[in-house]
Amino acid sequence: MQHFLSTQDWGTGQLGRLLDLATELKRNPVQDRLRGKSIALMFLNPSLRTRTSFELGMQQLGGIAIVLQPGKDAWGVEFKPGAVMDGDAEEHIAEVAGVLSRYCDLIALRAFPLFQDWQTDREDAVIRSLAQHASVPVINMETIVHPCQELALMQTLREHIGDVAGRKFVLTWTWHPRPLNTAVANSALTIATRFGMDVTLLCPEPAYRLDEQFETAARANAEESGGSFSITHDIEAAYRGADVVYAKSWGALPHYGDPKAEWALRSRYRHFMVDEEKMSMTNNALFSHCLPLRRNVKASDGVMDADYCVALDEAENRLHVQKALMCTLLGADG
Numbered sequence: 001m002q003h004f005l006s007t008q009d010w011g012t013g014q015l016g017r018l019l020d021l022a023t024e025l026k027r028n029p030v031q032d033r034l035r036g037k038s039i040a041l042m043f044l045n046p047s048l049r050t051r052t053s054f055e056l057g058m059q060q061l062g063g064i065a066i067v068l069q070p071g072k073d074a075w076g077v078e079f080k081p082g083a084v085m086d087g088d089a090e091e092h093i094a095e096v097a098g099v100l101s102r103y104c105d106l107i108a109l110r111a112f113p114l115f116q117d118w119q120t121d122r123e124d125a126v127i128r129s130l131a132q133h134a135s136v137p138v139i140n141m142e143t144i145v146h147p148c149q150e151l152a153l154m155q156t157l158r159e160h161i162g163d164v165a166g167r168k169f170v171l172t173w174t175w176h177p178r179p180l181n182t183a184v185a186n187s188a189l190t191i192a193t194r195f196g197m198d199v200t201l202l203c204p205e206p207a208y209r210l211d212e213q214f215e216t217a218a219r220a221n222a223e224e225s226g227g228s229f230s231i232t233h234d235i236e237a238a239y240r241g242a243d244v245v246y247a248k249s250w251g252a253l254p255h256y257g258d259p260k261a262e263w264a265l266r267s268r269y270r271h272f273m274v275d276e277e278k279m280s281m282t283n284n285a286l287f288s289h290c291l292p293l294r295r296n297v298k299a300s301d302g303v304m305d306a307d308y309c310v311a312l313d314e315a316e317n318r319l320h321v322q323k324a325l326m327c328t329l330l331g332a333d334g
């Protein structure tokens, strides 16, 4: 049994086959591959795309999806091993995972970090505890990484560019009024280096570097795939010659859990917003973002409405790649 917690746990060939299956499912969206199968979708945080694409995808494949929001329409869950459960949570992940494994063929979880202590959050303990107690495959719907988004991003680039190896991919930090999760940024570095792209991380200053585990993984991926990985704080140097600009905002890890101190830093960097002037420095680059996106904050209207913006293609591909993922995990990928 294989889980899908991080793309790093999967081989590049396996990911490639999954994307090929997604292409086939995009051509023929309604199939009976998962008739009688089911997935439990547990959301600890809001969602538009992830929820809709998983629910619809399972239905198009002949199965059923059950959505649960612990603490809202389902009992609150305790994830810590050995916890004395005298707080709000009514049941433990050991039973939640055990029960859902008896009912369903797959369990998916969205559990954002708690934004209090990065040393704790970086361990990704919540989804790991689900995987430990589940007896069916577990899918990560975003924790400190967002592997389903990675698949959709890579599928979109393959559709628009073909072979992405050697193309310049810029992950740019962009402005947002709040310090957000680093998950999509971690994931973008991971998948782009995995497929041999020349990846540049553009962020305003060293405080916005990503966690060492992801930068190290990006370097190792690049070495193996023949790509490259570099970091810059120079906007023009990053945009010059880019083939892909991928934007995301995230909080500075040295100020994790201290939004006031983080604000003092981030408020200087509104000019990192992606706009037409910056895009004009590129090699006619594609632009994308995982969405949701605040217009004229993270990217200008002009960028979002341009032909080179493929954010909607990427959102659509969430549906196709996740269908391929569910088929692969359940042995219906032949």
Ligand code: CP
Residues within 6 Å of the ligand: 046, 047, 048, 049, 050, 051, 142, 149, 290, 291, 292
């Ligand atoms: N990109 C993404 O995961 O969107 P949602 O938060 O709407 O699911």
